[in-house]
Amino acid sequence: MTEILLPARLQDVEAVRSVRTPASIQYSYTPGQASSRYLKGIAQRKIIGARVEPGAKVYVPPRGADPQLGKPTTEQVEVGDRGTLVSFCVVNVSFHGGTQEIPYTTGNILLDGSDQPIMHLIQECPVDQVRIGMRLEAVWVDDADLGPTMESIRWFRPLDEPDLDVHIPGEDRPLWLDSEEFNQ
Amino acid sequence: MGHERVAIVGLGQTKHAPTRGDVSMAGLVREAASRALADAQMTWQDIDAVVVGKAPDFFEGVMMPELFLADALGAVGKPLFRVHTAGSVGGSTAIVASQLVAAGIHERVLTVAFEKQSESNAMWALSMPIPFQPPLHAGAGGYFAPHIRSYMRRSKAPDHIGILVALKDRLNALKNPYAHLHNHETTFDSIKDSIMLWDPIRFDETCPSSDGAFAIVFGSEKVGDEAAAQGRAPAWIHGTSMRSEPTMSADRDTVLPLGGALCAKDVYRQAGITDPRRQVDCAEIYVPFSWFEPMWMENLLFAEPGDGWRMTEDGATALDGDLPVNMSGGVLSTNPIGASGMIRFGEAAMQVRGQAGEHQVDGARLAVGHAYGGGSQFFAMWVVGSEKP
Numbered sequence: 001m002t003e004i005l006l007p008a009r010l011q012d013v014e015a016v017r018s019v020r021t022p023a024s025i026q027y028s029y030t031p032g033q034a035s036s037r038y039l040k041g042i043a044q045r046k047i048i049g050a051r052v053e054p055g056a057k058v059y060v061p062p063r064g065a066d067p068q069l070g071k072p073t074t075e076q077v078e079v080g081d082r083g084t085l086v087s088f089c090v091v092n093v094s095f096h097g098g099t100q101e102i103p104y105t106t107g108n109i110l111l112d113g114s115d116q117p118i119m120h121l122i123q124e125c126p127v128d129q130v131r132i133g134m135r136l137e138a139v140w141v142d143d144a145d146l147g148p149t150m151e152s153i154r155w156f157r158p159l160d161e162p163d164l165d166v167h168i169p170g171e172d173r174p175l176w177l178d179s180e181e182f183n184q
Numbered sequence: 185m186g187h188e189r190v191a192i193v194g195l196g197q198t199k200h201a202p203t204r205g206d207v208s209m210a211g212l213v214r215e216a217a218s219r220a221l222a223d224a225q226m227t228w229q230d231i232d233a234v235v236v237g238k239a240p241d242f243f244e245g246v247m248m249p250e251l252f253l254a255d256a257l258g259a260v261g262k263p264l265f266r267v268h269t270a271g272s273v274g275g276s277t278a279i280v281a282s283q284l285v286a287a288g289i290h291e292r293v294l295t296v297a298f299e300k301q302s303e304s305n306a307m308w309a310l311s312m313p314i315p316f317q318p319p320l321h322a323g324a325g326g327y328f329a330p331h332i333r334s335y336m337r338r339s340k341a342p343d344h345i346g347i348l349v350a351l352k353d354r355l356n357a358l359k360n361p362y363a364h365l366h367n368h369e370t371t372f373d374s375i376k377d378s379i380m381l382w383d384p385i386r387f388d389e390t391c392p393s394s395d396g397a398f399a400i401v402f403g404s405e406k407v408g409d410e411a412a413a414q415g416r417a418p419a420w421i422h423g424t425s426m427r428s429e430p431t432m433s434a435d436r437d438t439v440l441p442l443g444g445a446l447c448a449k450d451v452y453r454q455a456g457i458t459d460p461r462r463q464v465d466c467a468e469i470y471v472p473f474s475w476f477e478p479m480w481m482e483n484l485l486f487a488e489p490g491d492g493w494r495m496t497e498d499g500a501t502a503l504d505g506d507l508p509v510n511m512s513g514g515v516l517s518t519n520p521i522g523a524s525g526m527i528r529f530g531e532a533a534m535q536v537r538g539q540a541g542e543h544q545v546d547g548a549r550l551a552v553g554h555a556y557g558g559g560s561q562f563f564a565m566w567v568v569g570s571e572k573p
Binding site: 017018023057058059063066067068086087088089090091092093103106107108115116127132168169170171173174175176179181182 | 203205245302303323325326329330331333334337338379380381382383430432433434435436437438439440442445446449482489
């Protein structure tokens with residue numbers, strides 16, 4: 001093989017090991033019927049979930065179907081903009097694209113009337129005072145800034161209410177113990 | 185069940201590192217595959233089909249990389265499969281490859297799983313802004329930290345359990361020359377004092393970002409018998425199982441998922457295991473954050489619900505315990521995401537073949553490999569043994 005010799009002026013230059021090539025893509029997003037109804041509600045300060053029928057689980061945000069029943073969630077149900085914290089994470093690491101000052105808290109929040117927690121930011125509360133069971137309320141943006149986006153809710157903040165007992169499915173008894181397939 | 189016995193006759197992996205700048209993606213997979221072929225005493229020509237797995241393509245930004253890797257894997261003109269199941273993909277890929285032999289379609293199948301995290305930004309990829317949702321998560325840690333907090337609450341496990349897991353796995357990694365992290369100075373206190381990244385997950389309780397690949401050569405019973413006759417004992421597959429479940433489901437238990445338990449139950453049934461804690465000699469399970477060891481001990485039916493952390497605390501999961509877990513150092517010491525599941529499966533096979541070197545469990549005859557992925561929604565497991573099933 002022919003030996004490759006660098007010109008003298010390049011011999012002390014650090015070798016290039018990688019190059020960063022930022023890429024971007026522009027696209028249109030069609031949220032579908034269930035998400036569209038939900039997002040239009042958000043633009044009016046309403047949180048609209050959905051369920052298959054009365055008594056079935058209420059999904060927020062709705063995705064059009066109940067994954068357990070395998071049926072479309074055709075019935076709209078407005079839920080509260082208040083809820084209970086079921087678990088949380090205090091984030092001490094910043095990441096590409098993130099805009100929050102660290103530390104900050106993200107919470108899994110079960111809105112009143114919903115059966116599925118949503119993740120959102122928790123503010124107006126020191127991170128060491130955040131706890132499972134605490135009551136929270138949504139802080140909405142000003143009317144002029146409302147739009148069909150979850151950013152219409154700036155964050156959640158503590159309510160001056162006693163903590164609630166929360167129950168996570170499986171917490172007392174793993175679900176598999178009562179599952180038909182497991183017991184075959 | 186009406187299927188052929190499957191032997192694991194070749195295993196190979198790369199040296200895992202934060203940046204394998206000396207090799208391309210093709211060079212990385214070829215390194216692992218070449219070692220697996222050498223271990224099997226085969227050449228590229230002996231292989232009937234190739235199965236490739238890796239985590240989502242947008243991690244490196246190379247779409248369908250299996251196509252351009254076909255050359256490096258000797259797959260030109262042969263059946264080439266690609267498997268996608270998020271973080272569990274390394275396990276699922278091994279299972280899919282083994283099934284090509286179990287079904288009698290092929291006699292010798294090569295499988296490879298890899299990730300080149302130095303050419304990607306997984307943290308970004310896992311935190312992509314999704315239209316109309318608040319950009320809040322901070323990588324996988326931000327998603328899984330609340331699950332861990334829920335586990336700590338329900339099990340009442342003491343805070344130091346996560347530290348004990350991380351310490352064990354990092355010390356085990358010192359015995360594994362292929363592991364990414366070889367942190368000789370790690371102590372209980374150094375882990376305890378490391379920064380709380382995603383409270384309750386400390387920096388030293390998280391997995392690293394690695395470049396790496398793992399490869400396995402599967403053979404039919406005839407191929408396995410020939411290897412055994414030549415003094416190269418194969419590992420035999422005693423059971424394989426995959427399960428999944430919807431993440432956005434109201435009654436989902438995110439801590440101990442139903443799908444994980446059903447996967448374990450199914451694979452144990454195939455392997456004739458009725459008492460996993462007693463019958464399984466060792467396990468390589470997918471623990472990207474330390475607390476997942478006790479959680480998975482319960483989910484994989486090694487411990488009663490709520491008691492998994494006691495296994496860690498009692499030293500049962502240590503290299504000299506009654507059920508050693510992650511002898512290789514685990515995902516906590518090496519995490520080329522797409523390969524991480526196959527490393528678990530492959531390390532389990534290395535144990536029952538007696539080729540794990542310094543991290544060998546004496547007399548291991550039956551071992552479990554496990555992987556999970558997505559939002560704890562994809563599960564893959566196998567049981568391998570030194571004897572034929």
